Amino acid sequence: MSLGVVLFAGIYAALAAVALVRRDDTFPQAVRRTAEQLVILAPRVVCALIAAGFIAKLIPGEVIGRFLGDAAGGTAILVAFVLGMIVPAGPVVAFAIAAVFARAGASTPALVTFVTSWSVLAAHRIVIYEVPLLGFSFLRLRLLASLVLPLLAGAIAIAALALTDAQ
Amino acid sequence: MHRWRTASRGDHASITMAERSGKPALSPRALIAAGFGAGFWAFAALAVAAGTACYVILGGDAFAEALGDDMALLAATLPRIVIALGIAGLVWVLLPRDRLSALIGLKSGWSGLAVAAAAGIVTPGGPASAFSLLAVLAGAGADRGALVTYITAWSMLGLQRILVWDVPFMGVEFTAIRFLISLPLVILAGLIARRLPLELRLADAYRPPEDPRS
Numbered sequence: 001m002s003l004g005v006v007l008f009a010g011i012y013a014a015l016a017a018v019a020l021v022r023r024d025d026t027f028p029q030a031v032r033r034t035a036e037q038l039v040i041l042a043p044r045v046v047c048a049l050i051a052a053g054f055i056a057k058l059i060p061g062e063v064i065g066r067f068l069g070d071a072a073g074g075t076a077i078l079v080a081f082v083l084g085m086i087v088p089a090g091p092v093v094a095f096a097i098a099a100v101f102a103r104a105g106a107s108t109p110a111l112v113t114f115v116t117s118w119s120v121l122a123a124h125r126i127v128i129y130e131v132p133l134l135g136f137s138f139l140r141l142r143l144l145a146s147l148v149l150p151l152l153a154g155a156i157a158i159a160a161l162a163l164t165d166a167q
Numbered sequence: 168m169h170r171w172r173t174a175s176r177g178d179h180a181s182i183t184m185a186e187r188s189g190k191p192a193l194s195p196r197a198l199i200a201a202g203f204g205a206g207f208w209a210f211a212a213l214a215v216a217a218g219t220a221c222y223v224i225l226g227g228d229a230f231a232e233a234l235g236d237d238m239a240l241l242a243a244t245l246p247r248i249v250i251a252l253g254i255a256g257l258v259w260v261l262l263p264r265d266r267l268s269a270l271i272g273l274k275s276g277w278s279g280l281a282v283a284a285a286a287g288i289v290t291p292g293g294p295a296s297a298f299s300l301l302a303v304l305a306g307a308g309a310d311r312g313a314l315v316t317y318i319t320a321w322s323m324l325g326l327q328r329i330l331v332w333d334v335p336f337m338g339v340e341f342t343a344i345r346f347l348i349s350l351p352l353v354i355l356a357g358l359i360a361r362r363l364p365l366e367l368r369l370a371d372a373y374r375p376p377e378d379p380r381s
Contacts, residue, residue, distance in 0.1 A: 002243075003339050008250040008330070015257040026260050034256030038249060039202045041331075045248060046241060047210035053237035054217035057229055091328060092210070095336040099240075102337065111337070112345050116352075119323040129298035134305060137368045138314070145315050145360035149323070149352045156348045 041092070048096040056100040068106035068114075076110040077154035084117025084150060094118045108161060113154030120146045247335035255327045259291040268303050271313055280357040283313040287320025287353070297321040305369045316357030323349045 019027040066072060067079045087094050098111055106114075121143075130139055222230040267286045271279070290297050301318050309317075322328075324346060333342040 005247055005250070007339070008247060008254065008334070012250055012253050012257070015254060015261065019257055019261060027257075030253075030256040030260045032256075033259050034252045036198055037252045037256065039198050041202075041248070041252070042245070043202050043207045044210050045245070047207065047214045049241055049244065050234075050237045051210060051214035051217045053233050053240065054214065054221040054230075057221050057225060057233040058217065091332045092206075095332045099336045102341075108341060108344060111341065112348060115333070115337075115345060116323060116349060119328075120319065122322065125294045125298070125322070129294045133298050133302040135369055137366060138305070141311060141360055141363060141365050141367055142315050142318065142356075144363055144365070146319050146356040148359075149319070149349075149356060152352055152355075153345070153348050157344065160344070160348070 044092050048092050049099070052096040052100045056103045059100070059104060061104050064101060064104035064106055068101055068104075068110040070107040072107070072110070073158070076107055077113050077151060077158070080106070080110040080113035080154065081117045081150050084114040084119075085121045085123075087118050088123040090122075090124065094122075109154045109157035112157045113150050116153040117150035120149055244335045248331060251330040251335060254330055255291060258289070258326065262289060262291055268300055268307070271304055271309055271317060275310060275313075277354075279310065279313045280316045280354050283309075283317040283357065284320040284324075284350070284353045287317040287322075288324045289326055290321050291327055293327070297325070310361070311367055312357035312361035315360035316353050319356045320353040323353060 016027065016030075019030055068076045070076075072079070083097075084094075087097060094115070098115055101114065102111055126139060130142075218230065218234070221233055267290060271283050271286050287297070290300060297318060301314060304317065305314055329342060329346065333345065337345075
């Protein structure tokens with residue numbers, strides 16, 4: 001049992017206790033929502049992870065290492081920033097790609113930048129939700145305010161890891 | 168869903184938006200159809216294509232090795248995703264969204280950004296919930312910094328994203344590093360947004376957007 005599973009199980013037990021204490025339909029509702037999400041997500045996640053594993057084999061490790069590895073330094077941050085921006089899909093795709101990069105030797109700062117860049121930009125969310133609900137002027141404001149964040153996140157990660165390595 | 172309606176305090180817009188954000192209850196058959204919808208087939212096709220390419224280019228041994236690695240990764244990842252979705256489901260029913268939006272509208276200054284960041288992190292559900300809540304906040308006149316911080320916090324640090332995706336796929340250590348680094352950054356985005364000399368014309372949440380230049 002890894003730390004993650006133990007932690008998760010603890011959080012789940014605590015929240016379930018809160019829901020059960022209410023003695024109404026809170027807990028059954030939560031279980032139903034979980035089951036719905038699981039049925040929708042599980043088939044996709046299984047296929048995405050299998051695809052990611054094969055793709056990781058196909059992409060030579062040196063290529064990922066050269067552009068996203070520790071040796072690439074600041075270049076890795078820029079490459080990860082651009083790659084994160086051009087993933088126009090939900091978390092299944094984005095995190096499957098991140099897992100491929102991680103297994104092929106991408107550095108932690110590059111992965112932090114990639115996930116942050118995708119989070120901020122995720123083009124599909126802009127088209128489906130942001131522009132229809134908030135409008136273009138909000139999109140412009142948000143992008144100008146947050147486009148620098150992935151690069152900052154990557155730079156902070158490089159600095160933080162350098163500090164912890166030095167100790 | 169009816170719990171929000173009974174908890175309403177007369178804010179009609181926020182209730183309708185909250186209800187819109189909830190997915191309608193699906194019949195088991197419709198649910199399975201959704202699970203094995205176009206997205207699934209696209210991923211399945213990709214997996215078959217990548218597997219075939221792996222077999223043809225790298226040979227049977229590499230294919231078997233990759234498949235074995237995949238199965239090990241799946242066995243490790245799937246149980247975590249199941250528990251994570253359990254947590255997300257509980258947060259979804261335990262946390263009323265209209266109360267969250269009321270909280271953000273009240274504060275300004277630094278504390279406003281901190282509250283917006285916290286609300287973004289705990290907002291349960293996918294983009295349908297978060298962007299509906301954002302539209303309600305914008306309509307209620309929350310300041311632009313809080314709006315940007317809220318949605319940035321949700322997209323970068325949303326608990327559901329962290330629990331269901333970051334931890335199972337990337338591990339606890341990576342997730343902790345990313346979370347700690349991003350926390351000050353979402354506040355920074357709000358501060359930048361407050362200082363940007365841009366006109367903000369919000370689209371009406373219930374109508375298609377107009378081009379601000381027209």
